[in-house]
Amino acid sequence: EPEVTQTPSHQVTQMGQEVILRCVPISNHLYFYWYRQILGQKVEFLVSFYNNEISEKSEIFDDQFSVERPDGSNFTLKIRSTKLEDSAMYFCASSVTRGDTEAFFGQGTRLTVV
């Protein structure tokens, strides 16, 4: 069964360092997303990506964040200069259409900023 894969599963980084979280969405999906969950809080939307551009982003997704789909298969989230409050589980998701079909989620990358 097709699945969304994310690497790495865990990442520990020092404050101020850049991190890149990687995702391989399901191949025939057209919509791609990043969500995150800070421990004890709700899963929250970061950004959606369609047709090689950002379609929507949340207030969290500031200039320190960027997304790319460099080669038609990988979908990456970059945090340029990590802060302690960026520590969270980051989920990649993909879907065939917007909102009215299920999103398929990866297993997440647990990012710890020290």
Place this chain on the structure above:
Amino acid sequence: ILNVEQSPQSLHVQEGDSTNFTCSFPSSNFYALHWYRWETAKSPEALFVMTLNGDEKKKGRISATLNTKEGYSYLYIKGSQPEDSATYLCAFPWDTDKLIFGTGTRLQVFP
């Protein structure tokens, strides 16, 4: 402020018990309502995507109903099993694109 609420936050039941949880969401501009099952150390997995008022969907022992006019959905599990232990999330697509999640209901089923 767009808010999706779930209750209860956690639930402990005995194997064989039936249980249900609630998700409430804004009733205006309804587009769809998603239910996901999230086991520890795994990815959230879709159970249902519901789009029509009065809709009822079923997958094995799990079923869900939808009332878009009053803005709620119920998820039912009949005859709970230990393997049903997970966090159940509902999510509301906003602007048809991003999902707004509830806090989840953490279910633990004891043998």
